[in-house]
Amino acid sequence: MTYLPALYVAGVACVIAAALVLTLARTRLRTAAVAAA
Amino acid sequence: MTASTTSAPALHRQSAALSLSNPLAAAMAARNVYYGWIVAGATFLVMLATAGAMGAPGVIIRPLEKEFGWSAADISLALAIRLALFGMMAPFSAAFINRFGVRPVVTAAVAMICLGILASLAMTEVWQLVALWGVIVGVGTGLVALVLGATVATRWFVERRGLVVGMLAASNATGQLIFLPLLAKLTQDYGWRSALAFVVVMLLAAGVVALLVLRDRPADVGLAPYGARAIEPPPNQALSLGAMMASPLRVLYEVRSSRTFWVLSATFFVCGLSTNGLIQTHWIALCGDYGVAPVAAAGALAAIGVFDFAGTILSGWLSDRYDNRWLLFVYYGLRGLSLIALPFTAFSVVGLSAFAVFYGLDWFATIPPTVRMTAERFGAEKANLTFGWIFAAHMLGAAVAALAPASRAPSS
Numbered sequence: 001m002t003y004l005p006a007l008y009v010a011g012v013a014c015v016i017a018a019a020l021v022l023t024l025a026r027t028r029l030r031t032a033a034v035a036a037a
Numbered sequence: 038m039t040a041s042t043t044s045a046p047a048l049h050r051q052s053a054a055l056s057l058s059n060p061l062a063a064a065m066a067a068r069n070v071y072y073g074w075i076v077a078g079a080t081f082l083v084m085l086a087t088a089g090a091m092g093a094p095g096v097i098i099r100p101l102e103k104e105f106g107w108s109a110a111d112i113s114l115a116l117a118i119r120l121a122l123f124g125m126m127a128p129f130s131a132a133f134i135n136r137f138g139v140r141p142v143v144t145a146a147v148a149m150i151c152l153g154i155l156a157s158l159a160m161t162e163v164w165q166l167v168a169l170w171g172v173i174v175g176v177g178t179g180l181v182a183l184v185l186g187a188t189v190a191t192r193w194f195v196e197r198r199g200l201v202v203g204m205l206a207a208s209n210a211t212g213q214l215i216f217l218p219l220l221a222k223l224t225q226d227y228g229w230r231s232a233l234a235f236v237v238v239m240l241l242a243a244g245v246v247a248l249l250v251l252r253d254r255p256a257d258v259g260l261a262p263y264g265a266r267a268i269e270p271p272p273n274q275a276l277s278l279g280a281m282m283a284s285p286l287r288v289l290y291e292v293r294s295s296r297t298f299w300v301l302s303a304t305f306f307v308c309g310l311s312t313n314g315l316i317q318t319h320w321i322a323l324c325g326d327y328g329v330a331p332v333a334a335a336g337a338l339a340a341i342g343v344f345d346f347a348g349t350i351l352s353g354w355l356s357d358r359y360d361n362r363w364l365l366f367v368y369y370g371l372r373g374l375s376l377i378a379l380p381f382t383a384f385s386v387v388g389l390s391a392f393a394v395f396y397g398l399d400w401f402a403t404i405p406p407t408v409r410m411t412a413e414r415f416g417a418e419k420a421n422l423t424f425g426w427i428f429a430a431h432m433l434g435a436a437v438a439a440l441a442p443a444s445r446a447p448s449s
Contacts, residue, residue: 003323006441007376010311014373017304021365024300024410 056140057249062258072255073193073263077201079243079250080189081208083143086243087181088212089220090150090174090236091123091313095321096221096335100229101166109322111163116318117440118171119178124309124432126179128285128425133180134188136281140251142180147244149177151237158230183209183404184425191421192254196264203353203405207346210401213317214342221321221335288422297414301407302427304369306434308403311372313431314438316341316396327384337393344397352402361406368406372399 062072094116101112133142153173160166186205194201216239223232252258254271261268292298317338324334355364375395382388411427412420 003319003326004380006315006319006438007323007379009441010307010315010438011373011376013307014311014369014376016373017307018366018369018373020300021304021362021369024297024362026360026362 056252058252058258061250062260066260071263072258072260075250076189076193076252077205079247080186081205082243083147083181083247084186084205084208085212086236086239087146087150087178088209089216089239090154091119091178092213092217092317092338093154093220093233093236094119094170095317095319095338096217096224096232096331097229098318098322099325099331100224104229105161105163107163107166112166113318113440115163115167115171117436118167119175120309120313120318120432120439121436122172122175123179123182124429124435126176127182127184127428127432128289128422129282130180130182130184131188131421131425132281132284134185136278138253139185139189140248140253143185143247143251144244146177146180147240147247149180150174151240151244153177154233154237154240158233183428184421187408187421187424192262194263200350200353202408203350206353206401206404207349210312210349210404211342211346213313214338214345217321217335217338217342218332221332225332285422285425288419289426291419292415292423292426295414297410298423298427301410302430304365305403305407305427305431306437307369308401309431309434309436310438311376311434312400313435314441318435318439324384324389329384329389333389337389340390340393341397341400344394345400345402348398348400348402349404351398353405356405356409361410364406365403368399368402372396375399 058072061075065072065075094112098109098112098116101107102109130142150173153169156173157166157169160169183206186209187202190198190201190205216236220232220235223235254269255262256268256271259268320338321331321334324337325331352364352368375392379388379392382392407427408420408424411424415423
């Protein structure tokens with residue numbers, strides 16, 4: 001069971017990463033870019 | 038022959054003399070088939086084979102522990118160096134490709150990986166593992182990683198570029214996993230050296246195909262990029278090697294204050310940590326802790342590779358249609374929950390199968406939205422080199438995770 005802590009640390013890090021990406025500005029979608037053009 | 042003493046045009050001429058590309062391109066054109074698909078196919082094979090070499094250490098950790106009595110910490114150090122160099126080479130591999138051409142770089146990389154692996158068949162000391170697998174294989178595989186795929190897709194395709202990027206990215210990720218059952222079987226039946234010999238044969242086959250058909254640009258065979266009308270002349274290659282090598286550092290300096298760059302780098306660090314680092318490197322040993330046999334564990338990893346192939350391409354399609362932030366939120370969030378839930382499955386057949394499907398679909402699905410966000414925020418000029426640094430963060434995360442469980446005692 002030596003890998004158990006590593007699994008939990010990686011799991012929590014992924015959840016934090018998920019929250020972090022939402023702090024970035026919204027992306028422009030292709031349909032929006034085409035409409036704007 | 039060294040990079041610094043041989044001119045780029047001379048290498049291009051030597052490279053073209055060995056090629057089947059001109060007659061093959063003419064034959065393909067007569068059948069109305071674009072030659073870029075052959076180039077993409079050869080690149081796919083090279084990335085698949087080199088990725089197979091990247092994944093091989095997952096099956097030889099335990100045999101090395103048993104044969105040489107090396108600790109998991111020693112072996113993990115070599116694998117961590119390999120992963121870090123694989124990533125750190127990314128910004129510079131673009132510079133090498135621009136300076137010397139695709140074919141010379143691919144040929145040199147394949148030769149370097151083969152030599153590193155072949156020499157490792159006779160290793161007896163742990164420093165040799167670090168030098169051969171950590172440094173030589175790390176640099177060689179780094180030269181032909183995702184930047185190669187991005188370069189080929191960008192130069193040869195205007196239309197369907199996203200599809201080609203997705204397929205080449207998927208080949209890299211899938212190649213690291215899909216050969217594992219065969220390598221585990223070879224290791225189990227004939228020893229770890231036979232598995233590595235198989236990897237060398239696979240690499241040589243892909244290298245020969247690449248040598249015969251790869252060309253730098255569509256203009257080299259008298260074609261325009263797919264979806265474009267005009268033949269684009271090759272850019273002026275007058276830049277000195279020093280200036281070319283400095284370009285990744287210049288771009289890093291320019292993006293150093295961008296929040297987007299650091300967030301994408303940090304999240305990609307976590308991506309590498311949770312895929313190449315933890316699961317790919319330690320999965321078989323991890324499953325061993327729960328009583329799962331190496332071949333069965335390798336089978337689950339190969340299943341991850343199969344589902345990853347579909348997941349990465351699907352993610353490319355989705356990234357054109359939905360907010361990329363939310364895609365990354367879903368990918369990272371569900372990946373985190375699945376890692377936390379994994380121990381509760383007791384590593385049963387059903388539990389492992391479900392994990393393989395889910396983790397496979399999610400494995401490198403993060404690449405297309407991250408590439409898209411990088412290109413959108415930093416523009417076409419800086420996108421490749423900026424992504425090279427973000428990818429370096431990915432592999433640094435992988436190196437940290439490869440090293441982290443190193444305190445584990447060697448198995449008896």
